[in-house]
Amino acid sequence: MTAIAVTEVPPLPGADPEDDLALRFTAGEEGGLEAVYRRWAPLVLSLARQSLGDGTEAEDVTQTVFLAAWRGRRGYSPGRGPLPAWLVGITRRKIADALSARTRRTDVAAAAAARESTRVPDPSYTQDAVLDRVDVTRELRRLPEAQRRVLCLAFYGDLTQTQIAHVTGWPLGTVKSHARRGLLRMERSLVGTDAGQRAGQRST
Numbered sequence: 001m002t003a004i005a006v007t008e009v010p011p012l013p014g015a016d017p018e019d020d021l022a023l024r025f026t027a028g029e030e031g032g033l034e035a036v037y038r039r040w041a042p043l044v045l046s047l048a049r050q051s052l053g054d055g056t057e058a059e060d061v062t063q064t065v066f067l068a069a070w071r072g073r074r075g076y077s078p079g080r081g082p083l084p085a086w087l088v089g090i091t092r093r094k095i096a097d098a099l100s101a102r103t104r105r106t107d108v109a110a111a112a113a114a115r116e117s118t119r120v121p122d123p124s125y126t127q128d129a130v131l132d133r134v135d136v137t138r139e140l141r142r143l144p145e146a147q148r149r150v151l152c153l154a155f156y157g158d159l160t161q162t163q164i165a166h167v168t169g170w171p172l173g174t175v176k177s178h179a180r181r182g183l184l185r186m187e188r189s190l191v192g193t194d195a196g197q198r199a200g201q202r203s204t
Contacts, residue, residue, distance in 0.1 A: 022083040026073050033070045040084050041066065044091045051095045053169050061094050068094065105167045139186045147182030150175055 021039060025032040044065050048058035069076075069090055076086050140148050140155075153159045153167060161179060165172040 018083070019078075022076075022078055025070075025083065026076055026078070028073065033066065036069075036083070036087075037066050040087055043084060044087060047088065047091050048095055048098075052098060053171075054166065057098060057166060061091070061098050065091050065094050102167060102169065105163075139189050142189070143182050143185060147178045147185070150178040151182045151186075154179065 018039070021032070021035050025036045041062055045058055045062045048061040048065075049055060052058050052061065065087065069087055072090075076083065080086075140151060143151065149168065150164055153164045154161070159167065161175050162172060164170075165175045168175065170178075
């Protein structure tokens, strides 16, 4: 999302700075949005980061909050409370929207993974390809839950590691670590299985 430009706007003579900002903002005065953003963006960003646990997503929510506030500024009444309280109310709604979107992404990815795990093999597959799919599915089920979730979202949900971090709410470094450990564990297990099968074939 494009960042909001920020410019310094001097207060009106004799006016309380915050009251002046609120009046200029609600009047749609040029520079009002930038001044309000400079003053209260840190508060909004902090609330979003605490709730979402993701800096990038929190920054997006912060931008969305101030754009929504600007578009709906006529709905703000100074008599009902200070402007920052009104902004916090918008922030909470936008955070809820972001969490709902995250849940929807998780549900979509999980549904895709479930469909893939129960899909009937295409008759055109070779026997080796079918066996490979069975082996991978079996090894995924043996992984710890976190590693299995990351790899299922990657393989079956076709998500990048950054997208997986957004879906799960985990730090990107944690997602990368789970993916790496899960792949190494699967590789060791599959290599061991192949070696055992070859040994069995030689003994028959």
